[in-house]
Amino acid sequence: xxxxxxILIDGLVYASWLFIVAAGLTLVYGVMKILNMAHGSLYAxxxxxxxxxxxWYFGSGHPPWGSFxxxxxxxxxxxxxxxxxxxxxxxxxxxxxxxxxxxxxxYGVLLILEDVTKLLWGVDAYFAYQPYxxxxxxxxxxxxxxxxxxxxxxxxxxVGFALWYALNRTRQGxxxxxxxxxxxxxxxxxxxxxxxxxxxxxxGSALGALAGGLTAPALSVAPGxxxxxxxxxxxxxxxxxxxxxxxxxxxxxxVGICRALAVHTxxxxxxxxxxxxxxxxxxxxxxxxFVIARARKI
Amino acid sequence: xGSDRTPIFLCAALLLLLxxxxxxxxxxxxxFTISMAKGLVVLGLILxxxxxxxxxxxxxxxxxxxxxxxxxxxxxGITDVALVxxxxxxxxxLLSSILGLLLCRYxxxxxxxxxxxxxxILYGILVKSEKLGSTDGFxxxxxxxxxxxxxxxxxxxxxxxxxxxxxxxxxxxMHLYFRSPMGFGGEAIRxxxxxxxxxxxxxxxxxxxxxxxxxxxxxxxxAITAVAAGHVDPEMAFWATSGEFVFIALLGGTLxxxxxxxxxxxxxxxxxxxxxxxxxxxxxxxxxxxxxxxxFLPKGLWSLLPKRREEEGL
Amino acid sequence: xxxILETRDLAKSFGAVTAAANINVTIHEGEIVGVIGSNGAxxxxxxxxxxxxxxxxxxxxxxxxxEMVGLSxxxxxxxxxxxxxxxxxxxxxxxxxxxxxxACSMLGGNLFNPFSPLKTKANLQAAQAALDDxxxxxxxxxxxxxxxxxxxxxxxxxxxxxxRPSLLLLDEPTSGVAIEEKxxxxxxxxxxxxxxxAASLFVEHDMEIVSRYATRVIxxxxxxxxxxxxxxxxxxxxxxxxxxxxSELHREQAEGxxxxxx
Numbered sequence: 034x035x036x037x038x039x040i041l042i043d044g045l046v047y048a049s050w051l052f053i054v055a056a057g058l059t060l061v062y063g064v065m066k067i068l069n070m071a072h073g074s075l076y077a078x079x080x081x082x083x084x085x086x087x088x089w090y091f092g093s094g095h096p097p098w099g100s101f102x103x104x105x106x107x108x109x110x111x112x113x114x115x116x117x118x119x120x121x122x123x124x125x126x127x128x129x130x131x132x133x134x135x136x137x138x139x140y141g142v143l144l145i146l147e148d149v150t151k152l153l154w155g156v157d158a159y160f161a162y163q164p165y166x167x168x169x170x171x172x173x174x175x176x177x178x179x180x181x182x183x184x185x186x187x188x189x190x191x192v193g194f195a196l197w198y199a200l201n202r203t204r205q206g207x208x209x210x211x212x213x214x215x216x217x218x219x220x221x222x223x224x225x226x227x228x229x230x231x232x233x234x235x236x237g238s239a240l241g242a243l244a245g246g247l248t249a250p251a252l253s254v255a256p257g258x259x260x261x262x263x264x265x266x267x268x269x270x271x272x273x274x275x276x277x278x279x280x281x282x283x284x285x286x287x288v289g290i291c292r293a294l295a296v297h298t299x300x301x302x303x304x305x306x307x308x309x310x311x312x313x314x315x316x317x318x319x320x321x322x323f324v325i326a327r328a329r330k331i
Numbered sequence: 332x333g334s335d336r337t338p339i340f341l342c343a344a345l346l347l348l349l350x351x352x353x354x355x356x357x358x359x360x361x362x363f364t365i366s367m368a369k370g371l372v373v374l375g376l377i378l379x380x381x382x383x384x385x386x387x388x389x390x391x392x393x394x395x396x397x398x399x400x401x402x403x404x405x406x407x408g409i410t411d412v413a414l415v416x417x418x419x420x421x422x423x424x425l426l427s428s429i430l431g432l433l434l435c436r437y438x439x440x441x442x443x444x445x446x447x448x449x450x451x452i453l454y455g456i457l458v459k460s461e462k463l464g465s466t467d468g469f470x471x472x473x474x475x476x477x478x479x480x481x482x483x484x485x486x487x488x489x490x491x492x493x494x495x496x497x498x499x500x501x502x503x504x505m506h507l508y509f510r511s512p513m514g515f516g517g518e519a520i521r522x523x524x525x526x527x528x529x530x531x532x533x534x535x536x537x538x539x540x541x542x543x544x545x546x547x548x549x550x551x552x553x554a555i556t557a558v559a560a561g562h563v564d565p566e567m568a569f570w571a572t573s574g575e576f577v578f579i580a581l582l583g584g585t586l587x588x589x590x591x592x593x594x595x596x597x598x599x600x601x602x603x604x605x606x607x608x609x610x611x612x613x614x615x616x617x618x619x620x621x622x623x624x625x626x627f628l629p630k631g632l633w634s635l636l637p638k639r640r641e642e643e644g645l
Numbered sequence: 646x647x648x649i650l651e652t653r654d655l656a657k658s659f660g661a662v663t664a665a666a667n668i669n670v671t672i673h674e675g676e677i678v679g680v681i682g683s684n685g686a687x688x689x690x691x692x693x694x695x696x697x698x699x700x701x702x703x704x705x706x707x708x709x710x711x712e713m714v715g716l717s718x719x720x721x722x723x724x725x726x727x728x729x730x731x732x733x734x735x736x737x738x739x740x741x742x743x744x745x746x747x748a749c750s751m752l753g754g755n756l757f758n759p760f761s762p763l764k765t766k767a768n769l770q771a772a773q774a775a776l777d778d779x780x781x782x783x784x785x786x787x788x789x790x791x792x793x794x795x796x797x798x799x800x801x802x803x804x805x806x807x808x809r810p811s812l813l814l815l816d817e818p819t820s821g822v823a824i825e826e827k828x829x830x831x832x833x834x835x836x837x838x839x840x841x842x843a844a845s846l847f848v849e850h851d852m853e854i855v856s857r858y859a860t861r862v863i864x865x866x867x868x869x870x871x872x873x874x875x876x877x878x879x880x881x882x883x884x885x886x887x888x889x890x891x892s893e894l895h896r897e898q899a900e901g902x903x904x905x906x907x
Contacts, residue, residue: 068440123622126626127625127626130625131439132439132440133385133439133440133443134625136385136387136440136443137385137577137581137621137625138621138622138625140574140577140578140618140621141617141618141619141621141622141625142618142622143618144614144615144617144618144621145614145615145618145619145622146618147614147615147618148611148612148613148614148615148618149615151611152611152612156611260571264447264451264570267444267447268448271444271448275440300459301459301460302455302459303455303459304451304454304455304456304458304459305452305455305456305459306455307455308448308449308451308452308455309452311444311448312445312448312449312452315437315441315444315445315448316433316445335762507760507762508760510762510763510764511758511760511761511762511763512746512747512750512751512755512756512758512761512763513756513757513758514763515743515746515747515750515763516747516750516751516756518736518738518739519736519739519747519751522735522736522737522738522739523734523735523736523737525734526734526735526736526804527751528717528718528719528722529696529718529719529722529727529728529734529805530719530722530747530748530751530752530804530808531719531722531723531751531752531808532719532751532756533717533719
């Protein structure tokens with residue numbers, strides 16, 4: 034019973050974190066048809082920005098609660114700026130290329146940003162543990178959970194709701210959905226697709242960086258975290274269906290719970306199970322769980 | 332059509348390399364060996380790319396080849412190269428003919444993602460297998476050939492020779508293949524699968540065959556790398572390794588069978604120099620040149636050379 | 646003449662939409678049949694079903710007495726039914742000659758021979774001859790993506806004919822082709838079809854072309870066959886005049902306006 038609860042909570046925490054990363058990735062794919070490998074770097078940049086801001090803040094003796102606003106805000110801004118640079122500097126020149134080519138393009142950006150983060154932050158790990166302890170711990174019968182982790186669930190819920198609201202209840206969101214549905218017709222209808230692309234990419238980047246910023250206090254920030262995360266996020270997005278935010282939520286839950294199940298029962302299957310689920314979903318429904326396949330007309 | 336001089340050119344170039352290999356320092360011999368190993372993987376990859384499919388998971392077979400060599404030596408006591416390589420081919424054929432059944436139904440990013448997922452599954456298993464050294468991998472027993480055990484100092488050279496021979500055979504076979512109807516079948520699938528279907532041919536069946544061939548080539552590459560480096564680790568199956576293969580393929584392009592080899596060698600040499608001079612710029616150089624190639628040379632460096640008539644469509 | 650193709654109660658629906666129903670068609674050896682009907686009447690759906698691209702919701706397709714329902718397009722092709730497409734389905738980055746070489750090797754069955762080159766002298770000559778038969782030999786070395794529509798259409802049909810089909814289905818062979826080239830194209834194609842002895846069924850919007858080349862006409866309207874008779878009889882059928890020819894006239898006028906505007 035307790036194991037079950039632990040699996041559920043751990044799974045939910047992991048899923049929340051995955052969802053925030055994957056939501057940005059799937060949004061960008063949905064609108065721009067770019068499966069953005071550099072999303073991993075944005076995550077890393079968010080994490081590094083947050084970690085160094087936390088380090089600076091606690092070193093300077095300000096009231097500790099202010100650190101939250103600072104590191105989260107800092108991560109998001111770092112993500113937005115990087116996103117803007119990537120979109121205007123590289124992607125803009127490549128629009129209209131094949132989807133597979135776009136993967137390679139963003140792979141190139143990922144490689145470049147990997148070294149940029151090393152040059153900016155060095156290769157030693159950063160620890161920004163202070164905010165993690167501040168929320169305290171929560172007890173359920175014999176189990177204790179970090180309050181920070183539980184807060185993450187709420188944050189993910191908030192991000193999910195905000196995305197849903199923005200896409201379904203605002204004018205801009207409706208325009209975005211029109212572009213997702215049919216780019217050419219949207220263009221013909223006078224929607225400013227270029228602007229929508231920029232905005233989407235910045236939001237997607239901000240979400241990636243936000244996820245990185247939020248993880249910074251929970252684990253050590255070291256080179257390679259971006260490369261590790263991107264494949265996880267791919268798995269989540271592919272399971273849910275590329276371009277579907279709701280799908281990303283379900284994919285994140287599925288991966289999160291499966292991973293927690295493995296960690297608590299057969300830890301050696303931790304990684305295997307994530308990609309195993311992804312391969313299984315792709316094998317049965319290649320378009321993902323929540324996207325309807327379209328046939329080619331002749 | 333005129334005579335086809337590529338086979339002669341290939342034989343001459345690799346025999347020359349073999350001779351040169353006797354007189355150059357060990358580190359350079361090693362570099363050539365690794366380039367050939369990676370070149371073989373990429374040769375398989377361009378076979379798929381000519382069909383319009385980009386695999387982000389050739390690391391799966393690269394790693395499989397390496398680990399089969401390692402496990403044979405350490406756990407089964409088989410060190411004879413001929414026997415070990417036979418096992419490698421069998422293992423790669425077996426695995427790819429199973430996965431191929433599924434993969435031949437997928438195209439574009441779905442093919443890329445699914446190949447990557449399979450490769451990451453192997454990575455996930457290896458990282459958690461303590462018997463196989465987890466993330467550190469393990470050392471490989473010294474290879475022998477038909478009972479003969481070469482001296483340790485000379486091992487680099489004879490493994491190099493072995494790599495040259497395997498590479499030469501692979502290049503010749505693939506050269507013939509690319510010119511054959513089946514080779515062109517790949518381009519036909521890339522261009523228009525519906526037409527292929529209406530020409531009475533199953534695209535899936537062709538893709539299946541190509542996938543298995545590519546897997547065997549990748550496994551050979553992994554096996555040679557393992558023998559030459561004397562060590563294997565799960566990184567071989569990590570997606571970034573597969574990403575590097577894709578990079579080499581793009582660098583060389585798919586216009587010539589020798590392109591992967593040249594591409595792989597270029598990468599290895601630049602890496603060696605870059606890591607020496609400025610360690611944190613290597614990936615930046617890689618990423619930057621990837622963008623430049625995609626932008627300016629979509630058919631790879633080979634397209635810079637003047638085109639000879641009989642090589643058109645090759 | 647013996648029957649080569651027979652469909653019985655063929656129907657296809659996509660969800661609630663019925664694309665074709667009660668399609669009973671009989672085609673005899675060597676016959677040349679025109680198929681008319683406005684857009685969405687079920688003509689292409691019919692061809693797609695016969696060639697295995699779409700699975701019928703019900704009914705059967707007998708080709709020389711053998712059931713075709715459930716076969717894939719490539720199996721249907723192997724049985725001897727070939728087709729062309731509304732939008733020519735070619736290999737655009739390759740040259741015309743290479744397109745033809747690939748068609749010859751695939752339909753000729755020497756595909757799974759990995760070590761003999763595709764471009765042998767004999768193969769090249771055969772492919773060039775096939776192109777010459779359709780008067781497109783001069784384009785042999787041009788990449789398909791640079792060609793005008795008329796040449797693409799001819800290549801599309803020429804590639805289908807490599808399989809020596811006993812039934813050739815042509816889906817709008819003249820669509821997208823300039824008006825002054827339409828008759829030339831049809832002359833070439835129909836001559837080749839007659840020489841090969843194949844039966845042919847072609848979908849066409851231009852009634853002049855239909856009446857010149859078809860001996861029999863099948864008219865589709867809203868997923869059903871409303872007329873199936875000798876050409877003159879079918880074209881004078883009251884429902885055909887009302888539903889199809891009338892709308893085709895509008896269509897021609899509209900096209901005329903577009904041409905004038907260009």
